Amino acid sequence: MRVIEQDVLGGPEVLKLTETERPEPGPSEVLVRVHAAGVNPTDYWHRSTGGLLGGPVRLGWDLSGVVAAIGPGVTVHEPGDEVFGMPRLPLAAGTYAEYVTAPARHLARKPAALSHVEAAGLGLAGLTAWQALTDVAGVRPGHRVLVHAAAGGVGHLAVQIAKALGAHVTATASGARHDFVRALGADQVIDYTTTDFTGVARDLDAVIDPVGGEYGPRSLRTLRPGGILVALASPAEARLTAVAREQGRRARFMIVEPDRAGLLALTALVDAGRLRVEVDTVLPLEQAAKAHEIGQAGHARGKIILTVAPPEHQAATGRS
Known part of the structure; x- marks a missing residue:
């Protein structure tokens, strides 16, 4: 799969598109085929300083996508479910990637009224x-x-x-x-x-x-x-x-935490027409560095989103 990685701390230019093995979901985890990933100020902070994690990590915490596989014990999602959320924070999640594993209860069903691009900006x-x-x-x-x-x-x-x-x-x-x-x-x-x-x-x-x-x-x-x-x-x-x-x-x-109840509350507001996501800029995954440049300029209205389109032959659906 394709993924954005960095070997050193620094400016947006340290973000590189690479390829690596697709992960497998462990117990209580799901594998998500990422359709879109949100870009947030915490991403810039971790990229340049190491943030709470102390060193270079795979960036990204926001995602919207489709469950590709579920690990042992998962009951809240099935393969094929459209989901969104903010997994693992303050640990690394690595959602700037074609696939990512996440604790099942760090995600919720994507609001039907939102596209994957919009939902990717809602989690964090x-x-x-x-x-x-x-x-x-x-x-x-x-x-x-x-x-x-x-x-x-x-x-x-x-x-x-x-x-x-x-x-x-x-x-x-x-x-x-x-x-x-x-x-x-x-x-x-x-x-x-x-x-x-x-x-x-x-x-x-x-x-x-x-x-x-x-x-x-x-x-x-x-x-x-x-x-x-x-x-x-x-x-x-x-x-x-x-x-x-x-x-x-x-x-x-306050540091935001993964929160399934909160995701469900946000979904209820979206469904009621009380909450919408404004998307300022949409860029492909390989332009993550440009997304960071735009975000750090501080003039975005709403969210900056990376779109991720895994090749069809890489898609996987089933239980692990």
Whole structure:
């Protein structure tokens, strides 16, 4: 099978298309024929620094595809099922490949309303937004929520999920993206290039911050006493916990986790017409380096997706 690999840490140019043996699913695993794989900021971080894994790995955590084979003990999927998800994080998953094995319960049936390209952008970003809003922030109807980078991969999903949860949503985005973000359901949109959001947003229950850096300390000032900042950008944001406590507020750094219940909740929102995936750029697997270049420029609206089309003669269906 074809796969994107890297031998050293570095820029997008270290990503190379190679060939390797197709894996076999172990107990409680499935083998997925990947149709599309999502590209995420964590991919750039792991490619350049080693991230949480400390060295070069096969990149990619998002996928949408078809179950090609199941390992012993699998009961939730059958060969031929269309599935999506985010397997194994924070361990390496390697979804920039024609085939990948994954724990069966790290995947769910692909929403019928989504193409494989769209579904490939839902797993990681969607679970991040869902877990941040529900599990960490505990957003409920009537809460006031600020979503930063609201036109981005996590942000555009977080706006929609927060609205579905009954929240009043304020969002930050560049002026050119305001119509897009309003169409997602945002009640108020702030142009971060011209306006200091801390002077506009007040008495918030929760802030979802995929940006990091100085956005975290500034966002604390927008929270009501007891409100929470959910920091997504990097482990360094964990330092905000103490700062927030001193101010009578809360801050948590969050790493998204594989979550079948969360995937099913996202699917229910898609099926109800409450959640859609915006795809900015679609490139073939062999152009993974270009996908990273586009993503790191920071101007993508929604998701960047790699399409993967294994040759038919490589397809396998059956039990292992």
